[in-house]
Amino acid sequence: MGIRIEGNLFYIQSKEMSMIIENKEGDLLLRHIGGKIAKYHGSNAILEKDHAFSGNPTPDNRTFSYDTQRQVFGVHGFGDFRQPSLKIAHANNELTQFKLTSSEILNGANEATGLPNPHSTEDAETLVLTLEDKVAALELKLYYTAYADCSTISTHAEVRNLSDKAVVINRVLSTMLDVPASAYDVVTLQGAYAREKTVRRQKVEQGIFTVASNRGASGHSHTPAMILCEHTATEDAGQALALQLLYSGNFQAFVQKNQLNEVRLGIGINDDNFAWQLSAGDSFETPVALLTFSNHGLGKLTQESQLFIQDHIMPKQFAHAERPILINNWEATYFNFKKEKLLDLADEASKLGIELFVLDDGWFGNRFDDNRALGDWVVNEEKLGGPLNDLIAEVHAKGLKFGLWFEPEMISVDSDLYRAHPDWAIQAEGRGHTYSRNQLVLNLANPDVVAYIKAAIDKILTENTIDYVKWDYNRNITNIGNGDTYLATQMQSHDYMLGLYDLVSYLTEKHSNILFESCSGGGGRNDLGMMRYFPQVWASDNTDAISRLPIQYGSSYLHPTISMGSHVSASPNHQMGRTTPIETRGNVAMMGNLGYELDLTSLPESDKEVIAAQVAYYKEIRPVIQFGKQYRLINPEEGSNEAAVQFVYEDKVVVTYVRTLSTIEIIETTLKLKGLEEEALYCLQGTDQVYSGAELMYAGLIAILPQGDYLSKQYYFVKQ
Numbered sequence: 001m002g003i004r005i006e007g008n009l010f011y012i013q014s015k016e017m018s019m020i021i022e023n024k025e026g027d028l029l030l031r032h033i034g035g036k037i038a039k040y041h042g043s044n045a046i047l048e049k050d051h052a053f054s055g056n057p058t059p060d061n062r063t064f065s066y067d068t069q070r071q072v073f074g075v076h077g078f079g080d081f082r083q084p085s086l087k088i089a090h091a092n093n094e095l096t097q098f099k100l101t102s103s104e105i106l107n108g109a110n111e112a113t114g115l116p117n118p119h120s121t122e123d124a125e126t127l128v129l130t131l132e133d134k135v136a137a138l139e140l141k142l143y144y145t146a147y148a149d150c151s152t153i154s155t156h157a158e159v160r161n162l163s164d165k166a167v168v169i170n171r172v173l174s175t176m177l178d179v180p181a182s183a184y185d186v187v188t189l190q191g192a193y194a195r196e197k198t199v200r201r202q203k204v205e206q207g208i209f210t211v212a213s214n215r216g217a218s219g220h221s222h223t224p225a226m227i228l229c230e231h232t233a234t235e236d237a238g239q240a241l242a243l244q245l246l247y248s249g250n251f252q253a254f255v256q257k258n259q260l261n262e263v264r265l266g267i268g269i270n271d272d273n274f275a276w277q278l279s280a281g282d283s284f285e286t287p288v289a290l291l292t293f294s295n296h297g298l299g300k301l302t303q304e305s306q307l308f309i310q311d312h313i314m315p316k317q318f319a320h321a322e323r324p325i326l327i328n329n330w331e332a333t334y335f336n337f338k339k340e341k342l343l344d345l346a347d348e349a350s351k352l353g354i355e356l357f358v359l360d361d362g363w364f365g366n367r368f369d370d371n372r373a374l375g376d377w378v379v380n381e382e383k384l385g386g387p388l389n390d391l392i393a394e395v396h397a398k399g400l401k402f403g404l405w406f407e408p409e410m411i412s413v414d415s416d417l418y419r420a421h422p423d424w425a426i427q428a429e430g431r432g433h434t435y436s437r438n439q440l441v442l443n444l445a446n447p448d449v450v451a452y453i454k455a456a457i458d459k460i461l462t463e464n465t466i467d468y469v470k471w472d473y474n475r476n477i478t479n480i481g482n483g484d485t486y487l488a489t490q491m492q493s494h495d496y497m498l499g500l501y502d503l504v505s506y507l508t509e510k511h512s513n514i515l516f517e518s519c520s521g522g523g524g525r526n527d528l529g530m531m532r533y534f535p536q537v538w539a540s541d542n543t544d545a546i547s548r549l550p551i552q553y554g555s556s557y558l559h560p561t562i563s564m565g566s567h568v569s570a571s572p573n574h575q576m577g578r579t580t581p582i583e584t585r586g587n588v589a590m591m592g593n594l595g596y597e598l599d600l601t602s603l604p605e606s607d608k609e610v611i612a613a614q615v616a617y618y619k620e621i622r623p624v625i626q627f628g629k630q631y632r633l634i635n636p637e638e639g640s641n642e643a644a645v646q647f648v649y650e651d652k653v654v655v656t657y658v659r660t661l662s663t664i665e666i667i668e669t670t671l672k673l674k675g676l677e678e679e680a681l682y683c684l685q686g687t688d689q690v691y692s693g694a695e696l697m698y699a700g701l702i703a704i705l706p707q708g709d710y711l712s713k714q715y716y717f718v719k720q
Helices: 298-313 339-351 388-397 416-420 449-465 487-492 494-510 545-555 582-589 605-627 695-699
Strands: 002-006 008-016 017-024 027-034 088-090 099-107 124-133 138-147 150-161 167-179 182-194 195-203 207-213 225-230 240-244 250-255 263-269 276-277 282-285 289-294 326-330 354-359 401-406 468-471 517-518 537-538 566-569 593-599 629-634 640-648 652-659 681-685 690-692 711-719
Touching: 002 099, 002 124, 002 138, 008 124, 008 138, 008 150, 008 640, 017 150, 017 582, 027 099, 027 167, 027 289, 150 167, 150 276, 150 298, 167 240, 167 289, 182 250, 195 545, 225 250, 225 276, 225 298, 225 354, 225 401, 240 250, 240 263, 240 298, 263 593, 276 282, 289 298, 298 494, 298 629, 326 339, 339 354, 339 388, 339 605, 354 468, 388 401, 401 449, 449 494, 487 494, 537 711, 545 566, 545 582, 545 640, 545 652, 566 582, 582 593, 582 652, 593 605, 605 640, 629 652, 681 695, 690 695
Parallel strands: 326 354, 326 593, 354 401, 401 468, 468 517, 517 537, 537 566, 566 593
Antiparallel strands: 002 008, 008 017, 017 027, 088 167, 099 124, 124 138, 138 150, 150 282, 150 289, 167 263, 167 276, 182 195, 182 225, 207 250, 225 240, 240 289, 250 263, 629 640, 640 652, 652 711, 681 690, 681 711
């Protein structure tokens, strides 16, 4: 691991990953990114020749063109016709031609100011490459940080204005990479509300494929991540490279195959609704991007990404701490509750062994439906039958922790806050509001708004003994227009994110004992920017067990399983109307952080007995799910009738198998387990049956279920 500079080569080495950059007369060329190479001798150097319509920066060399070189940032306007990584308006054009001026190696990492950064960088090293465009009087710094314990490199960029006049940044990506021509697939996580994180895989063809958000949040439909893999890559074989962005706002990620079949990848802030004025002497830093590599298939890429996020992104105090089993009152009561109902729910939860009671929306202000009171963070003592802390004390007395719902970034027109500060909402002068869920978004680009929310939420958290916070965000941003000028408005989207990160870093650091969960109508902001502060995510409002299979598959494709909240809800399901057995609902929820979201007081005793057994069982296997290595055995992709996931931790193995629809005259599925010790013996719990690791991996395990739809089975093995 580490950084080396040898001659004109820069080596950036993480655990099983190398990035090698060449300095060629001031131009930075990417010679390799992928598997570990200790010493590079130019085996894959581009054959430089005259390509038609590729511009040459010097008249005496028709074989060198930026259009044909593999680079780490896109030179704009000098013959590279691919997507650039920078577009900066200065003088009367956007032309930039940066040349390397210096390099240095730092211990640890250089953090992007005001943005989420990886932590625990003591065993990391950072390469800083400084470039300058003397004509435009601009400086560009590229930061690459290598980690000893992970096959991941983090990177970001910084632009500084060296001139005495303001310039305007119209595009600045966090990272860009050019890789050799080959047969590639691109994997992305897409979807919509209630079907988030759908895994999509398609062949990379000539042209540009982009995933992006201009919603003011990363969104339900796209995730700020992209995987480039060999076309032949499988779960267990082949090369794969993931790009991920630590950012929760408007983003773009693209893969471009040019006329020569070379491939360019990029990720960063979306150009849409973005511009940034850079005054003389000022600098702009991009969000951090992660590059993660696997030489052993997509399954290994998942494990490497999950490892890095758990060790370097999630807050340290929660990254390796078991998550509590919770009951959330939302689907049990919605807004219609009194103190007595809440305590009845808590009482039933305590009897069943549940560990955390979460009070969802409706506890504050004049909040009796979703049309009012957002922004008025004052406890409704009439509804709660007294002070909030009295309710909390009674819940704690039942042996349960207490959690509370907030939606701090929003405001209702029917609220005391709006009546006092209507200008605090994001809006365009002279135009009416655009509503979503009958609410507006507070302008976190305004420091006064951030200060108000800090004080209001801090007061609740300080005066009450709260163990858990669910932080919701239930609409996207429209009507951007609060700036005094067009340019100021274009800066508002990123300024909003800086305000948000200031807000959440303040609250999570001051209240570091509280477990914060991010929610945005489910997974509408399920990204690493939020995960840096909120170590748990409500993956989807869709709690239907069968719908949850592809959602949880995609959610854990790059993110740790411990980050994913997953609940057992009522049947028929409130979102899908589907009826599923409580056993299957429990088994699917146990593939993440188990919780319950239904009215425990109205359940038959038989269901309560099942839940009590589920809770006790999950407490036994919880470390395996939350800390173990994940292996995908059968993926719940479109058209699939099955799903199977395996977790291995220390000497324990958990396998969950789900069959969607009943079958006839089909031989039962054989599950071939992974990651076991060949000679070791594994006992199937609840039986006396013992199998060798080799037998379970190579011969496999027959999954036997009775006739019927939506059935499942869990296998729990302990190594003898």
